[in-house]
Amino acid sequence: MIKWLISLMMACSQTLALSACNPEDSPKKTENIVPELKPESNPVPSPEPTSDNGMFDLSEGENGNPPTLLLSSGYEMPIIGLGTYSLHDDVCVNAILAAVKLGYRKFDTASYYGNEEEVGKAIRTCGVLREELFVCTKLYPNQFADAEKAIEESLCKLNIGYVDLMLLHHPGAHDVEAYKAMERAVKNGKIRSIGVSNYYIKEMTDFLPKVNIKPTLVQNEIHPYYQEKEVVKFMHENGIAIEGWYPLGGRGYTAAMLGNETIGQIAKAHGKSPAQIILRWDLQNGIVIIPGSSNPDHQRENISLFDFELSSEEMAQIAALDRNEKHDWY
Template identity: 60%
Template sequence: MEHRNVRLNSGYDMPIIGMGTYALSDKECYDSVSAFLKTGGRLIDTAYMYGNEASVGRAIRNSGVPRNEIFVITKIYPSQFRNAKAAIDEAIGKLDIGYIDMMLLHHPGSGDVAAYQVMEQAVQDGKIRSLGLSNWYVKELTEFLPQVDITPALVQNEIHPYYQENDVIPFIKEHGIAVQGWYPFGGRGHTAELLGDSTLVAIAKSHGVTSAQVVLRWNLQKGVVVIPGSSNPEHIRENQDIFGFSLTDKEMSRIRQLDRDEKHDWY
């Protein structure tokens, strides 16, 4: 928390608060990433399926921020697993930022181990620095990990107060793998309900912050890196401003009681 980074098992440091770009169109993505970088944000998450890798890269190149200060995550989709080398090269070309800090498999699928092994070679070739997985849980990890040489540095899953993964997170960490949460605010169609939850509203009021800031701080105190998405410059700034307060053990316990095991996406 003090350094606002986590040291990955790959040896690289990754910021513990970032920005997701899911569902952002070309201009929205460019403007949002640009605003994020101006506020001091340095971790950006994108993917082949988001269709905005080029926008992310353009915003980075035009930001004036040194490349080595920025950490970029992208993902290859199961439809690309059969030709993972071409997928990696396509991502590198679209981003056009020299190298990829981290590449994930977007979710399990046919040929995922073989695709990951191609990514392992890309690490040896200097194209990618760290590898990871998205939407892998205990069963999937138990089957997957013995089949690869490079232990994933990150597992990125849906995590929010209504879907907390309290059994999955410790399992991932026991393997020396960092955890990152997407949909921290519950996802589209669920955000208003989550952020309006009376428990979160009350905790936020006691600290003079917003419910969104409480949710992000809760994640960090659970040891979960967060990548909230937004196209609103004020919200982008607000999402970074979560280091001026901390939640008590009692408040963390109250939020834990909100868990409904309610997943909001199919992954």
């Protein structure tokens, strides 16, 4: 009987040992490669939002200190930045220096804007460590045919060591080849994250199977009159962050949008400006924002969005303003 018990115990021990060594239980290495695109599948896991369907935790933010979003590349990006489209020369430099003092750490430029040198100068002289700042630039379609040269030109003009995020400005001939040039720059440490701008569901569906690194972010026109609800849902489900340009309506349309009666009523109820209501609406929808301004008072407003929250009813009221009204051709 004793021998039988000993034999049984030894058999159990061997079974447990084999189970512990099973390769299926070992951690598996994963890479940032493009998965099979499944728009109708379950969403890619993302941080739990505090309200609505955002991809980030707004409770972590403070006025002047927005929270960050973990991109699929593994790098953190602030969810509020300063757009620099119309800023040039000393106006651009001074706008960035003022924004840094107010807590901005993310700045958006592009080769097409013609101000990469000014942005780089401000980044180098602002008094904040380079590693604490996040700079995005973009390649324009007329650069796609020789993207490696264009990447080097942007790096030279910025002169800040590396680019945190580089995007294709919008679809165009040779966009896949240009994106692959950016992939090589990632491998060489010149760029940390890459993505695209002005790509929608069809464009992204066609694009993803052709590249190796999934875009970390797509930057599109988004505002209350052009909300892209299905595009936002699609990008979130596929683990791609979405950022809105023209968040306040864009050139020639901002005043009318800020004067919208529904937005004005919500602003009055919270004791906030209409711009703050719109920008908070973006954040609660999981949309990163890059409003542009050289006015320090407006900059302060635009980064002070964390001492109030829009109710579900207020979010629905703004959602009802969608007109599918695009304000630029991209």
